[in-house]
Amino acid sequence: HVQLVESGGGSVQGGGSLTLSCAASGYSYSTWCMAWFRQAPGKEREEVAAINDVGTTTCADSVKGRFTISEDDAAKSLFLQMNDLKPDDTGAYYCAADHVSSPGCQMFRVVGVPGDLKYEGRGTQVTVS
Numbered sequence: 001h002v003q004l005v006e007s008g009g010g011s012v013q014g015g016g017s018l019t020l021s022c023a024a025s026g027y028s029y030s031t032w033c034m035a036w037f038r039q040a041p042g043k044e045r046e047e048v049a050a051i052n053d054v055g056t057t058t059c060a061d062s063v064k065g066r067f068t069i070s071e072d073d074a075a076k077s078l079f080l081q082m083n084d085l086k087p088d089d090t091g092a093y094y095c096a097a098d099h100v101s102s103p104g105c106q107m108f109r110v111v112g113v114p115g116d117l118k119y120e121g122r123g124t125q126v127t128v129s
Contacts (some may be wrong), residue, residue, distance in 0.1 A: 001026045002024075002025070002026040002027050002097070002119045003023075003025045003026050003121075004022055004023070004024055004095045004096070004097060004119055004121035005022065005023045005095075005121055005122075006020060006021065006022050006093065006094065006095045006121045006122070006123055007020070007021050007023070007124055008020040008021045008124060009124030009125045009126045010125075010126070010127070011127040011128075011129065012085055012126075012127070012128055012129075013128070013129055014085060014087060014128055014129065015084055015085065016128070017081070017082060017083045017084075017085065018082045018085065018126060019079060019080065019081050019082065020036065020080040020082065020093055020095075020124060021077055021078070021079055022034070022077060022078040022079070022095030022121060023075075023076065023077055024078065024095075024097060027097075027099075030053060030073055031053055031099060031100050032053060032097050032098060032099055032100060032105070033050065033051065033052040033053055033098060033100055033102075033104070033105035033108055033114060033117070034050065034051055034071065034078045034095065034096065035047055035048075035049065035050035035051070035069075035095075035096050035097075035108075035114045035117060036048040036049050036050070036069060036078075036080045036093055036094070036095060036096075037093070037120075038091040038092065038093045038094070039091055039092050039094070040088075040090055040091035040092075043091070046060060046062070047060060047114060048060050048063055048067060048069075048080065048093070049063065049067055049068075049069035049080060050069065050108055050113070050114045051069050051070070051078070052100065052105065052108050053100045053105075056108075057069050057070075058108070058112050058113060058114075062088070063082075063089070066082065066083050066084045066085075067080060067081065067083070068080070068081040069081075078095055080093070082126070085128045088128075089126060089128050090126060090127050090128050091125075092123040092125050092126075093123060093124050093125075093126055094120050094121055094122075094123045095120065095121045096114075096117035096118075096119060096120040096121075097117055097118075097119045097120075098117035098118045098119060099118075102117070102118060103116075104116050104117045105117070
């Protein structure tokens with residue numbers, strides 16, 4: 001039973017920082033790709049950052065230079081370090097994962113951006129004022 005549990009969201013002022021965490025369980029962590037998505041009211045869902053099974057990462061242009069995705073394989077955890085936060089970063093942030101053989105992870109390997117990933121957490125809210 002795959003579970004992804006996000007934490008670390010909160011309210012910060014512009015220019016501040018937050019670190020999101022995603023605790024994963026129920027699968028062999030090292031053979032999956034993972035990503036952070038966000039959803040703001042009235043806006044389309046956006047892929048923020050992703051990392052594949054060999055450690056290749058990608059970030060959306062809107063967060064490059066400010067956000068960093070990383071993982072701790074031993075702890076089966078995914079992180080998103082967010083610096084210089086802006087009001088446009090406000091939204092619900094979701095951790096997602098899928099096996100490396102899935103279409104979403106294969107898309108990541110081929111074009112550098114993940115497609116839809118099968119498993120997702122319930123999200124953590126980030127509010128920047």
